[in-house]
Amino acid sequence: MLNKFRNALYSVVNGAEGYPGERDVNDGNPGKLAPKFPYSRPNFLQLHSQDEVMVAGDHNIRPIIVPRDISKLPWNTGYAEAVNAGKSLKNEDQSAIYEGFLERNTRVSTSPAKEATDLTAESDLADSAGGYRLPYYYFAIFDGHAGSGAAVSAANQLHYILHEKLVDIIDHLMPENELETVPGKPVKMFIPAKDLGFQSLVVGALEAAFWEMDKLIEEDRFRYKITGGCTALVALFILGKLFVANAGDCRAVWCRETGAVDMSNDFTPETERRRIRKLAALKPELLGASFTALDYLRRPTKNDIGQRMLYREPYMTGWAYKTIAEDDLKVPVVFGDGKRSRVLATIGVTRGFGDHDLKAQLGGVPIKPFLTSQPEVRILDLEQESITELDVLVMGSDGLWDVTSSDIAAKVVLSSIQGFLPEDDSRYKYRLTSAAQDLVMNSRGKHTQKGWRTVEEKVATVDDISVFVIPLLPYKVEYEQWQKQICPEKLSIVETSHECSNTREMVNADTGDAEMKETKPADADGLER
Amino acid sequence: MLNKFRNALYSVVNGAEGYPGERDVNDGNPGKLAPKFPYSRPNFLQLHSQDEVMVAGDHNIRPIIVPRDISKLPWNTGYAEAVNAGKSLKNEDQSAIYEGFLERNTRVSTSPAKEATDLTAESDLADSAGGYRLPYYYFAIFDGHAGSGAAVSAANQLHYILHEKLVDIIDHLMPENELETVPGKPVKMFIPAKDLGFQSLVVGALEAAFWEMDKLIEEDRFRYKITGGCTALVALFILGKLFVANAGDCRAVWCRETGAVDMSNDFTPETERRRIRKLAALKPELLGASFTALDYLRRPTKNDIGQRMLYREPYMTGWAYKTIAEDDLKVPVVFGDGKRSRVLATIGVTRGFGDHDLKAQLGGVPIKPFLTSQPEVRILDLEQESITELDVLVMGSDGLWDVTSSDIAAKVVLSSIQGFLPEDDSRYKYRLTSAAQDLVMNSRGKHTQKGWRTVEEKVATVDDISVFVIPLLPYKVEYEQWQKQICPEKLSIVETSHECSNTREMVNADTGDAEMKETKPADADGLER
Secondary structure (H helix, E strand, C coil), X not given: CCCCECCHHHHHHCCCCCCCCECCCCCCCCCCCCCCCCCCCCHHHCCCCHHHHHHHCCCCCCCCECCCCHHHCHHHCEEEEECCCCCCCCCXXXXXXXXXXXXXXXXXXXXXXXXXXXXXXXXXXXXXXXCXXXXXXXXXXXXXXXXXXXXXXXXXXXXXXXXXXXXXXXXXXXXXXXXXXXXXXXXXXXXHHHCECHHHHHHHHHHHHHHHHHHHHHHHCCCCCCCCEEEEEEEEEECCEEEEEEECCCEEEEEECCEEEECCCCCCXXXXXXXXXXXXXXXXXXXXXXXXXXXXXXXXXXXXXXXXXXXECCCCCCCEEEECCHHHHCEECEECXXXXXXXXXXXXXXXXXXXXXXECCCCCCECHHHCEXXXXXXXXXXXXXXXXXCCEEEEECHHHHCCCCHHHHHHHHHHHHHCCCCCCHHHHCCHHHHHHHHHHHHHHCEEECCEEECCCCCECCCCCXXXXXXXXXXXXXXHHHHHHHHCHHHHHHCCCCHHHCCCCCCEECCCCCCCCCCCECCCCCCCCC | CCCCECCHHXXXXXXXXXXXXXXXXXXXXXXXCCCCCCCCCCHHHCCCCHHHHHHHCCCCCCCCECCCCHXXXXXXXXXXXXXXXCCCCCCCEEEEEEEEEEEECCCCCCCXXXXXXXXXXXXXXXXXXCXXXXXXXXXXXXXXXXXXXXXXXXXXXXHHHHHHHHHHCHHHHCCCCCCCCCCCCXXXXXXXXXXXCHHHHHHHHHHHHHHHHHHHHHHHCCCCCCCCEEEEEEEEEEXXXXXXXXXXXXXXXXXXXXXXEECCCCCCCCXXXXXXXXXXXXXXXHHCCCEECCEECCCCCHHHCCCEEEEECCCCCCCEEEECCHHHHCEECEECCHHHCEECCCXXXXXXXXXXXXXXXXXXXXXXXXXECCCEEEXXXXXXXXXXXXXXXXXXXXXXXCCCCHHHHHHHHHHHHHCCCCCCHHHXXXXXXXXXXXXXXXXXXXXXXXXEECCCCCECCCCCEEXXXXXXXXXXXXXXXXXXXXXXXXXXXXXXXXXXXXXXXXXXXXXCCCCCCCCECCCCCCCCC
8 A cells, every 4th residue: 555654664664563643552552462363364375384474475576476275265266466565564455255154044043154265065055954045255355554453353354244244134135935035035115116125235234344343443452452454345246246345445347358347436535535525624623723624726835825726615526716815824634636645644545444543643633533434335236247257356455456457457357367278177277366466467567676667667566466356157157056946936036126127237335425436527636526 | 396395385375485494583573674686587588567477476377487578588598487386475486597708808807797688789709899708608497495585586696696706717718818828728737637627617616606695695684584495506608518507406408309318416305315314423413302314214113112123324325224222213314205305304405595594393403504505517518519409408497307307308398399390480489488388388287176287197296387498509509609709720729628538428517416326326215315
């Protein structure tokens, strides 16, 4: 997460985990509390020792690490990662895979799910007692900053929290018995036209889980050492649909033979400028004495006092003139442009978990009120889409996307996959791993005398990079089989909800925060939320 | 604005202008202050006496009123209106047309613009002194509620406020002299890639004008009698583009031969549920003791206490379960569905001007903090679009849209226009007036024994209806002529800004509040902002 923090390099050089601006709740007793989870790399990589973890974290070589045995990952999903070039001591990205299932024997009994790496050959869809098992698949990337604590916490716990939320809505996801109904039935509402599709409940489960994860970190930090914060990107395959929940600047892209379709939206200080300015205007007390909710064409200086300058009020999308006064010399609540934009001149991240004790370097006001754990959730209806072997979901931390655009990613993936022939069974299964490696390579580049450079000799990222390449066809096939087994005679009348009626469009569940989709802004700022 | 207020009929029956829940700042001295502007119908209707105004307001006949002499309207624009069926004493809709121009002789001198009805034959584009005149055209509809004061104020003043804002940015709209540059040049910014197009400044002018209009009503109410509030919809034709600014549930639709393209978004308690819930969550003190920022599947009752019910937190777009407690019996901040939804169980309007003294019927908390004057601005680049005689902009108050959808409106307009032959010069110019009449007729219907019914025997609106049908071709042609006259040799290099590069898409300037465009919600609520 390069450039996310001023002085990030400073703290690294000094070997400190944690950010100078972050107040340690254990002030005076540093290190008194132990971490809740030890630092590690994702368990599906199957690194066998701390030595291997060390080697993976070599900042000079930046090895591209892939799982030891890809058959432990669902559908031979591709994964690759590379550590940063020295901007932080450890790789602060974390990733997680979880294969869960919801189970229903008579009423609401559920079984615990199992880790991907614990998977045995057992894969029966209906269990022996005659009940139902609804499998689901969870993939996540957490991009940490100012320490690995929040990312490690999320990688170890978010899927359990989400599982509980899914169990909560099991009535709407699974039939109680064979005669009752079909999976994914709509929730009857007082006004029939407003019946909720089960999607609304899965979206609600994801949203509630994200907020609860943040709450847990907030509480845990009094009992454990949890440093920093992290962004979060989750892909959930359930009931024939793919839900992508994103809080931060990781990105998920549906790569097709025909090109790239973004399945998430990057939340950064730049893209969330308007949300943050409006919040600052509603609660000016959060700004302290040093910051302003107004936006200016450029930062006013003393020389500008008395002059006209283009500016905008927090509610404005366009620009107007005002005469600059002393008060206009305050720092804008979102300061800087593009990758260098920061909230309260301190943090380059606006969504995710953690950062509860982070203070602005200027004036010391708390930053957390400006951050949110709210994900934007988008839905892809795999049942309705025509999906081939070439359709994959690429999930990547911002280290990938800093260099590789969505469109380029789709091209890299296609080129990688098409290099493998289905006839060559022993090699074919590695095509997604190869694609993940190629993506990491494309952004990491090579170490040259000028530093890390891409194959086109451009500046490569020096940030951590983590990439999933998840095939979409196997889940679609698996779900269709599950559906046939659960309610073979009802397949023709499956009415998941009226929301599914025209699912060529992806559904953007975050009606609140991803405000500029499909339309162009009238101002030149680009995406402004 | 039917159903916008509980007891609206009550106040009408009693002949009172004003709403029982609205505190009169002149309490104890009702009627002491005079209105700033006398109640009237739009001046471009050219009604000659108060008698004519009275006849136009007959609630039983509901005559469809059109301008006496349509040549007084730009481009023979169509307009028609009909009063409500008795829900308020007067027609609370107001409309306005303004033909303005920005003038530049040497530096920033500007001339006052003139009312449409004062127009003489004078139509020279460059004035005699060798300077420039940039003509612009303004059309507006204000839909009042709980009195006509706010709507009348806006109809008389908003265009003057906007004119001032446009004068403010004249440097960016017009060349200072013939040699200098071309109209609509981009604003140079510190980062060249971020140069502002002039659109950002026009959007800013519209936004600032809307807020200032509301501020003016707020201040004026201590000096004049200004009752109620109003929504606002403005269309501004300037520099070859059409800007539509909307704050409320009036609607503008670009009707083409091929169908309808919405140029605005309806802001109602239903569509703004999320904005209002999030605001309530940020500032819970605004809710008083009676309201809650949470949303429930249905309103919980005492019997639900201890039971699970689907609900959502203010930040959620999906739904989750919670166990109902005593606190959940509070009234949701947006209560009711569809046309019956209300903010603080009181008002069915969320944007516009006025309502400064309105209190919730329950608990008496102020409602104004939940309302906003912020318009959403959309831009249509007429230079880039292929525009024919059949392209019109329909602007209507919600009385029109309650019955007539955008698509039906496009069909009605097309059918009306195509009934006129260009050869028949004496009749052809009335085609837009005819279309406006047909639109009003389609929503007003006829008085039957069952009340007002449409031609399909469905319930018609009993609300006020106001409709503009504005042709798009004449302005486009006029602008092209103006451009040739101002900078004939520079036409090929006109670079209005990088924002115009792909203008097939309409630009949605309100990146902040119209959040659900072009995507489908994951929840069943439909549009949720």
